[in-house]
Structure formats: structure tokens, C-alpha cells
Amino acid sequence: MKRIGSESIGGLFWLAVGVFFAVGGILLKLGTLRSPGPGFLPLMMASLLIAFSLFVFVRGLVEQGKVLKEVQWRGQAVLVASVFLYGLLLDLVGFLLSTFVLMAVLFGLFFEGKGRWKKVIFCAAATALIGWLVFSLALKVPFPRGHLMALLR
Numbered sequence: 001m002k003r004i005g006s007e008s009i010g011g012l013f014w015l016a017v018g019v020f021f022a023v024g025g026i027l028l029k030l031g032t033l034r035s036p037g038p039g040f041l042p043l044m045m046a047s048l049l050i051a052f053s054l055f056v057f058v059r060g061l062v063e064q065g066k067v068l069k070e071v072q073w074r075g076q077a078v079l080v081a082s083v084f085l086y087g088l089l090l091d092l093v094g095f096l097l098s099t100f101v102l103m104a105v106l107f108g109l110f111f112e113g114k115g116r117w118k119k120v121i122f123c124a125a126a127t128a129l130i131g132w133l134v135f136s137l138a139l140k141v142p143f144p145r146g147h148l149m150a151l152l153r
Contacts, residue, residue, distance in 0.1 A: 010076075011057025017080075018049035075109055082106065094146030095136070099128040 021042055028039025082105040089098035103124035111119045135141040 005060045005063075007060030007063075008057050009060075011053045011055075011060055014053035015050060015057060018046045018053055020046075022046035022050065078105065078109060090146075091144050092146055093148050095143035096128055096132050097146070099131055100124050103127045 025039040025041075025043030025046055028042070029037035030039045030043060031037030082102055086098055086102040089101060092098075101124075104120055107120040107123045108116075111123075132143075136143055
């Protein structure tokens with residue numbers, strides 16, 4: 001009997017996450033293509049996640065992969081927790097600060113070596129600032145200011 005590899009396990013995990021968000025998107029008002037509702041984008045993103053996770057799952061079954069003990073669970077758990085934390089922080093401290101924190105965590109997982117934290121801080125700040133400039137100023141997308149930021153004013 002062939003053992004299921006870590007790539008297939010990862011594919012199943014992300015498939016479950018995709019189904020969770022697809023159901024959440026469906027429960028919200030979807031709207032139409034010309035007038036999308038609040039559930040439209042989450043459903044589209046979840047559909048892409050489901051498609052990619054199915055591809056990874058099947059590829060893991062076909063190819064001989066690594067065994068489950070070699071999965072780096074700590075990094076994966078930090079990644080998933082940081083995305084959920086971002087959702088909580090967004091309403092509390094606003095777009096700019098919560099995006100900086102999320103990007104710092106993600107770049108912290110990515111960069112290695114000497115001068116790592118300088119790169120992490122620079123890239124996280126640049127990403128948050130560019131995102132804010134593009135969406136808030138150029139495209140006039142309203143972002144949450146955050147309850148704590150409102151108290152500071």
C-alpha cells in the first residue's frame with residue numbers, strides 16, 4: 001500500500017480551507033458580474049484555492065513525495081494564524097498597521113541570513129505603503145481606520 005505524501009496532505013488541508021471560504025462566500029450575497037456582492041470575491045478566491053489544492057493533491061498522489069514527518073508544521077501554522085490575525089487586526093488598528101504586521105510575519109518566514117530583519121521591515125513597510133497608496137489614494141477604496149486609531153485622534 002502506498003503511503004500518502006506530505007504534498008497530498010497539504011493539498012487536502014488547503015482544499016478544506018478553500019471549501020470553508022467558498023461556503024462563507026456563498027452564504028453572503030453574491031450579486032452579479034456587473035454588480036458583485038460581498039460574497040463574490042471570497043467565492044472566486046476560494047474557487048482558485050480549491051482548484052490549486054486539487055492539483056497539488058493529485059500531483060502528490062502521482063509523484064513519489066516526502067513523507068509526512070518532513071512537513072514544516074511550525075511555519076505552516078504561523079502562516080495560517082497570521083492570516084486570521086490580520087482579519088482581527090484590520091478592524092482594530094486599520095489597514096496600514098495590520099498589513100505591515102502581516103507582511104512582517106510573512107517576510108520573516110521567507111527571508112534568511114544576515115541582515116534578515118532589515119529586509120523584513122523594509123519589505124513589509126514598502127508593501128503596506130504601496131498597497132495603501134494604490135488602493136486608498138489612487139483607487140479610492142475605503143479601508144477600515146481601526147477602532148484604536150480612532151481613539152488616538
